[in-house]
Amino acid sequence: MGARYAFRFDQSACSGCKTCQAACKDRHGLPVGVLWRRVYEVAGGGWKRAGEAWHSDAFAYHLSLACNHCAEPICAEVCPTGAIARGDDGLVRIDGERCVGCRYCAWACPYGAPQFDERSGTMTKCDLCAADLGAGRMPACVSSCPMRALELVTLEDGTDAAGAATFPLPDPALTSPGLVVMPHRDAPRAGPRTARVANREEVAP
Amino acid sequence: MTERPLVAFTLLAQAAVGAFITLCAVESFAHGLTAQPAALALTGGMLAAIGPAMGLALLVSLLHLGARGAAWRALANLRTSWLSREILLGLLFAGGATLLAVLRSAGATPAGPLGALAAAAALCGVALVYAMSRVYRVRTVPGWDTPRTTVAFFSSALLLGTLAVGAGLALSPGIPAEPLAGPLRWIGAGAAAGLVTELALSGHGRYGAVRRALLLASLALCAATLAAPGRATPALAAAFALALAAQVLGRYLFYMDGPRREL
Numbered sequence: 001m002g003a004r005y006a007f008r009f010d011q012s013a014c015s016g017c018k019t020c021q022a023a024c025k026d027r028h029g030l031p032v033g034v035l036w037r038r039v040y041e042v043a044g045g046g047w048k049r050a051g052e053a054w055h056s057d058a059f060a061y062h063l064s065l066a067c068n069h070c071a072e073p074i075c076a077e078v079c080p081t082g083a084i085a086r087g088d089d090g091l092v093r094i095d096g097e098r099c100v101g102c103r104y105c106a107w108a109c110p111y112g113a114p115q116f117d118e119r120s121g122t123m124t125k126c127d128l129c130a131a132d133l134g135a136g137r138m139p140a141c142v143s144s145c146p147m148r149a150l151e152l153v154t155l156e157d158g159t160d161a162a163g164a165a166t167f168p169l170p171d172p173a174l175t176s177p178g179l180v181v182m183p184h185r186d187a188p189r190a191g192p193r194t195a196r197v198a199n200r201e202e203v204a205p
Numbered sequence: 206m207t208e209r210p211l212v213a214f215t216l217l218a219q220a221a222v223g224a225f226i227t228l229c230a231v232e233s234f235a236h237g238l239t240a241q242p243a244a245l246a247l248t249g250g251m252l253a254a255i256g257p258a259m260g261l262a263l264l265v266s267l268l269h270l271g272a273r274g275a276a277w278r279a280l281a282n283l284r285t286s287w288l289s290r291e292i293l294l295g296l297l298f299a300g301g302a303t304l305l306a307v308l309r310s311a312g313a314t315p316a317g318p319l320g321a322l323a324a325a326a327a328l329c330g331v332a333l334v335y336a337m338s339r340v341y342r343v344r345t346v347p348g349w350d351t352p353r354t355t356v357a358f359f360s361s362a363l364l365l366g367t368l369a370v371g372a373g374l375a376l377s378p379g380i381p382a383e384p385l386a387g388p389l390r391w392i393g394a395g396a397a398a399g400l401v402t403e404l405a406l407s408g409h410g411r412y413g414a415v416r417r418a419l420l421l422a423s424l425a426l427c428a429a430t431l432a433a434p435g436r437a438t439p440a441l442a443a444a445f446a447l448a449l450a451a452q453v454l455g456r457y458l459f460y461m462d463g464p465r466r467e468l
Contacts, residue, residue: 040468074344078285080286081279082282098275099271100271100276102269102270102271104340107346108345116271118271167467168467170466174345
């Protein structure tokens, strides 16, 4: 296999403005409740007492996430209709004509990428703005990012997804995602017990 | 909760498999009981209901689909998807159980080819319960990807199937107590084994105490059946109702808590 696409996300550069999320939604005309790209707000820490003094060690950073077009896509593996497949171009696509909307892929995907569209009764997800890519343009999320925190790069198949285990991301060995994360300086402090997704209602409607 | 139809589907299918195997065992080994015309009519009637019950379970499972008209496509990925395999095995089990009932009603005796058909259907049923558990044992869902899922699905089939058959036999007025006592002891023991397994697997999370209380009450009624099967037979019907309530609650929690994660 040759090169494959990957999102490279710089957590330190991201201001959490969610322009990428809005641009994706606008570009694909997504209905309320469907977010192909989501910006997670990760927060942790708090006020700590040291002797007579109180100090804050609160931290927060963002994670912008869409489908990572995994090299080993679990969504395609579990799909009962074969509607999800990874093409020769490395893109993982859902064939809406074959999808029955069982939501099994949504359970299986550790990134929450497949989203159920009530209008069609089928699953949908990021297609990396394939039409734009074919015309030599970047995906809407990448081209709209005002901080240049999000890029589309190419990786050789088998390349490690560096930093892709940053909380709250799952172990990249599970699906080999096309995702490179440049961790925020506070990311090493974050874990299931020390941090949380602070905008859950927004990203998981 | 979009998984509500799946709660009904999985429990009904597992109960159907457990009841089918229990009925086959009763007809094969409890000759004293099946010598009673009322008992034979009842087991035959219950066997005839298994295929339609499995068919109903499959129909209920369609309710969680977004595009039901294309449901037939769910058989398309037998190569890698346990969901496709689950549907195929469900259809084979329903078909086998229905064919068995049709042949019996046409006058065939429960031996020879009919026995082979029953064994094949039972095998499909066991494979179905295994496939159902594998549907949820996805490597990316730690809450489900554990042998506990497989054990829980089999224990669910065991306790619901045995208790459904036991309750049917116990509530049938035309069967004398004496030939019923032995089979009911075995049925009660099988149900107790399933209940003890469920108790061992039950967590301490949400509604854990409620579910354990239901399972323990059901287990106590099964113990009463084991101690005095003649007098305690109505208790088996109550044990079934309690166990069913516990399993509905447990399966609901399974879907609620299993796939929970940060993203």
